[in-house]
Amino acid sequence: MHPLLLVLALQATQLPAHTNARPDPFLGVIRTQLAGHALSAAPGFTFDRTFVEGGPLQVSVDPIEHPSIQGANGYLFVVQHKTLEQWINDRTLVDARGVAQTVWFPGNDLAGNATDVLFGPVSGDAGDSFGVGYDLVIDLNWNNVLDDGDLIDGLQAQPGLWVVAPPQLPGQHAVTEVLYSGGAWLGQDLYYPSDIANLGQLPVVVVSHGNGHNYTWYDHIGYHLASWGCIVMSHQNNTGPGPDSASLTTLTNTDYLLGNLATIAGGALQGHVDSHRIVWIGHSRGGEGVARAYDRLFDGTAPLPVNFGIGDIKLVSSIAPTDFLGPASAFPHAVPYHLWVGGADSDVTGCADCDICQSFHLFGRAQGVRHSISLHGVGHGDFHDGGGDEWHAGPCWVGRPDTHVLMKTELVPLVKWYTEGTQASTDFFWRQWESFQPPGEPNSPCVVVDREYIEGPESGKRVIDDYQTNTATNLSSSGGGVSADVDNLIENRLDDPNSGFSYAAGEQMNGMTHASGADNNPGTRGCSFGWSNADRSYALEILPALGDLSDFRHVSFRACQMTHDVNTIPVLGDLAFGLALTDAQGRTAEINISAYGGGLEEPYQRTGCGTGPGWANEFETIRIPLEDFRRVERALDLSRLRSVEFRVGPSHGDALGRIGLDDVEFTRD
Amino acid sequence: MRTTLLTLTLLGLAGAGGLLLATSQRQPIAVNRVAARSHASDAPVRSLLYAQPFALEEPAIHWWREERPTYRAGWLVVLEVDPAFVQPTDRAEPVLYVGHETAERVNHGWKCGRVVAVVPSATDADGFPTLDLARAKIWFGAPALPEQIDATVLEAAFAEASAASPFSSDEIAEARAHGGTRIRFQTREELDQQAALLVAEHCPDER
Structure with a gap:
């Protein structure tokens, strides 16, 4: 860049912000997530985007983020989604269920404040479309109007939540x-x-x-x-x-x-x-x-x-x-x-x-x-x-x-x-x-x-390790270090090395079928490791340049139990372990993957491919909202994350197991 | 509520082929036994029940070869086979060969033990298929995709099929008698209609 242009550019960046935006007409309204469902373990409650008509739908308010809510009560309104302009034009609260619901938030945490949405089901009938958008409002001053002090899940381009008709049921057309x-x-x-x-x-x-x-x-x-x-x-x-x-x-x-x-x-x-x-x-x-x-x-x-x-x-x-x-x-x-x-x-x-x-x-x-x-x-x-x-x-x-x-x-x-x-x-x-x-x-x-x-690369996701490059086990594809004390860690093509699913010593990619010998495209490589009656760790460094994840919604990975493995067979059933995020200050939050309803599924117990039961490894995606980690460790700085760590063993879930792992990443959706 | 409107121009009979019900061009065929059986009754290809030469005004593509050649003539045949060789699967299936050509199986034949097949052939000056059934061994080769069978693979399969032999002249004559004289079609679709009649007769379960 020409020096003069550089000076002009620097001056431009130092100009005061252009301020013709009108003041926020809802300045006193508290925008927060409300809709979700209770969890069996920490963080105790998670916020969701989509619900199925007739299925579970709960609300909760975080009393630590919003101390004024503790012990408060009010009306819960489920309102047909309105754009900001529509809210400005009409702040009246009209419940889509026909009647608002009285709610009370006596708890000290999200789980303690979890409340079922009653008077339902909330309709998911969107005609040929899929999903009806709603905004949730807690009307704390009981005046049936969205105004100061009320809480809203919505008030933006997207609804606070979607309710869909059960997709297995026929649509509206003959x-x-x-x-x-x-x-x-x-x-x-x-x-x-x-x-x-x-x-x-x-x-x-x-x-x-x-x-x-x-x-x-x-x-x-x-x-x-x-x-x-x-x-x-x-x-x-x-x-x-x-x-x-x-x-x-x-x-x-x-x-x-x-x-x-x-x-x-x-x-x-x-x-x-x-x-x-x-x-x-x-x-x-x-x-x-x-x-x-x-x-x-x-x-x-x-x-x-x-x-x-x-x-x-x-x-x-x-x-x-x-x-x-x-x-x-x-x-x-x-x-x-x-x-x-x-x-x-x-x-x-x-x-x-x-x-x-x-x-x-x-x-x-x-x-x-x-x-x-x-x-x-x-x-x-x-x-x-x-x-x-x-x-x-x-x-x-x-x-x-x-x-x-x-x-x-x-x-x-x-x-x-x-x-x-x-x-x-x-x-x-x-x-x-x-x-x-x-x-x-x-x-x-x-x-x-x-x-x-x-998701594809166009989603803007941030990949920490997809195992396609930097194939040494101590270096992730994003260039960060990997520290691990797990058993038999290996990175390789996701391709069973022989003609059966029977496990043989050293066969760390046993049961993998995501790649053939001729494949060398994304998704074909991953890692596997095990543990046995001892706490172990597999930690991926997040380089500082990649560590600002405050605009991302989930940490995501896909993993599977390894079929026929000596560490899989004794604990057939969903496999649980912890996932921890650590920031630059060393603050760590750990969540057990089973909190969201099931860990990693056991392999299908079919026989006929090798000796004994156990079919191919079945990967499944696990996604955990980043905000959930902050509810476990309030001070966790999502703008300066430094590691994502898989914590396995008796203190974190199942005492023994062996898993395949791939596509450790942060997603925006 | 469902409302079903069947504008049934042509109804597919079986997934393996483009079988079509249409107006009959010939009398139904009744083949219940073979007087002159020349292959073992437990052989993979047991009998030639029907053989009819055909000609096409518009050339058709032989999809069951890697080269995908076009053809204007060939044989429409019905074979009695070991059902184990024609059980439909999405994995590779045994390839049916007739002489130096792959045959297009029109139906599965798994339940009835009979396969209707189109065997493309070069033609002589009169447009008659040059493939001589009396000299053509008919056999199932190793499982493979027919669309991956090229001339080299085909000749290798032919060489390996030393145990196979042509049907006897009596059996061929009987099959030819059932099939009748050469039949001409404008298009391959019309040939399909004729083949569909044979499937309906020999393998009614595949209707």
């Missing part, structure tokens, strides 16, 4: 189904809202079946998503030759639908299809096929479609995909990617003896935001609703009806997020199933759900 064919390999099964003539432009969900499957076997997806305002088309898929051929029928069928709207279903869809919001869902070979189809678009490999382009694909979701084509072609690139895996799948088994059967390879390759959902006891054929074998093996079979409920629960927030940006969705991607599931879900003890959710 559905019309149409079967037709446009020629060879263009047989299509179409589902759309019967009142589509009254609707705007709707997103399109395309379903590509697997080998031995049929395009008419996905009514559960078609009817459900169409009832929520989507157009769903399931098509004949040329899976017999293989997934590359299938990828072409995904492309040609999507193109055919978009190019023939004037005639399909008598032209009912004309003017109501948003060709710029397309979701691809594929099953098995078709699940690999949709990833390959995206790869074809990315590479510009002919034949290319004429009625849509790569930017129109908003999500690729693979159900139990195969991996015949490998890293070069079964490659979702940076498109949002979602994966379903059934632990009881006896076709695409996930066993170490079958490289093409390890669906997580595709997840490991994905370079953008990526999700996975692992379902114990679910077979390959449970994901469709047609005839034929369910292809299941292993204990505690879940079966089709319950599997389909779980699929619907997953699909609505997923599709709504990627086609409409419904903010209420994202809690469904990472919150523990044990503590966050809609009322009416299957109550079978066989239902075990593990989810991974890793």
Whole structure:
């Protein structure tokens, strides 16, 4: 920069702030989080963004942050969300439940002040959208007006909380189904809202079946998503030759639908299809096929479609995909990617003896935001609703009806997020199933759900260690030091080194299936370590340049129990340990991961891949709000954090265990 | 409430193929036994039940080869097979070969033990398939993706299939008698319709 410009720039930065902003009209109103749920351990209560209609909903006030609240009482109002301008225009409090609720906060801490929101359920009916926004107000002077001294969770662009309708329940539309064919390999099964003539432009969900499957076997997806305002088309898929051929029928069928709207279903869809919001869902070979189809678009490999382009694909979701084509072609690139895996799948088994059967390879390759959902006891054929074998093996079979409920629960927030940006969705991607599931879900003890959710680099997250670089165990990928006294610490590719899940001494990546030997993309490496009847620590330094995390919301990592391990078998069940943050002053706050409803799930106890029970390692994402650490240690300085530490052993949770670990990071969402 | 409107132009019969119900172009076929069986009754490919030469006005793509060649003629065949070889899976399946070509399996055949297949062929000057069934061994090769079978892999598979042998001339003649004379189609879709009739006859469970 020219010296003169530098001087001008410095002067500019020293000018007094431009002050034409009006004074805050709600200066005396206390803005704070209120909605959440009680925890079984410290910090005792956590604030949440999304709630399900009919499910738990509590409020609490932190008496240490807001001493005036201790012993206070007032009205709790659940108010339809209003923008700041709307609040300025009308401060009157009108409860969406029809009546406000008297609340009292006698406690000395958040847990002691936790209060159920009564007179519900609070409605989550948002029509075709997902989530109704509300603001919560505690009216401490009982005057039914938002004014000085009142507390509000809201009063900003986003609502204080979202309430969603149970996503497994049908949406508001009746559905019309149409079967037709446009020629060879263009047989299509179409589902759309019967009142589509009254609707705007709707997103399109395309379903590509697997080998031995049929395009008419996905009514559960078609009817459900169409009832929520989507157009769903399931098509004949040329899976017999293989997934590359299938990828072409995904492309040609999507193109055919978009190019023939004037005639399909008598032209009912004309003017109501948003060709710029397309979701691809594929099953098995078709699940690999949709990833390959995206790869074809990315590479510009002919034949290319004429009625849509790569930017129109908003999500690729693979159900139990195969991996015949490998890293070069079964490659979702940076498109949002979602994966379903059934632990009881006896076709695409996930066993170490079958490289093409390890669906997580595709997840490991994905370079953008990526999700996975692992379902114990679910077979390959449970994901469709047609005839034929369910292809299941292993204990505690879940079966089709319950599997389909779980699929619907997953699909609505997923599709709504990627086609409409419904903010209420994202809690469904990472919150523990044990503590966050809609009322009416299957109550079978066989239902075990593990989810991974890793945001892409565009999210602005701050990665401390993703294990892709600086592969020595004493140095994180972000350049910080790693200090550890855990047992058998190793960093390596997440790839079981042999053909079975039996544990052999020194096999520290046993049970890992997130990468194949040919993979070398993000997500494919991680670490593993163990402990046995002694407290141990694995601490990652946060470099000072990365330590201001005051604008971030969560510390996040994904981890799994290691199958068959001598430290896993004796304590089958959710595994617990502590996570600690330490700031530059040495102040530390530790939270046990089990406080949020379940620790790390035990491996599915299926036999047949090696000796004895235990299937592949199942990673799950653990996210803990940073503010929760501050409620454990009030002085913790989130603007100068210096380490994130995994504390394991009898003083912190389970006395022994062995885990895999990856993607230690801080997220903004 | 669901409202289902079935504008059923063509209904897919099975996931493995683009099988289509359509107006019949020929009389139903009844093949219940083979008088001239020449392969063992427990062989992977046990019998040739039906063989009909076809011609296409518009070339079709043979997706079951890596090269994805086009073809204008071939054989429509029905084989009696060991069901264990055709159980549908998303993993690699045994590849069905006919002579020096991969066959496109139109149906699964797992429950009925019969596979309807399209076997592409080069043509002679009259447009008749040059593939001579009397000299073509028909067998299941190792599990693989047909779209990854190129000429080199195919010839290696052919060389390894030393135990396989062509069907006898009597059996072929009987199958040809069932199949009838060469049939011409405008498009591959019409050929699919003919194949669908055979699936409906031989494997009604796959309707």
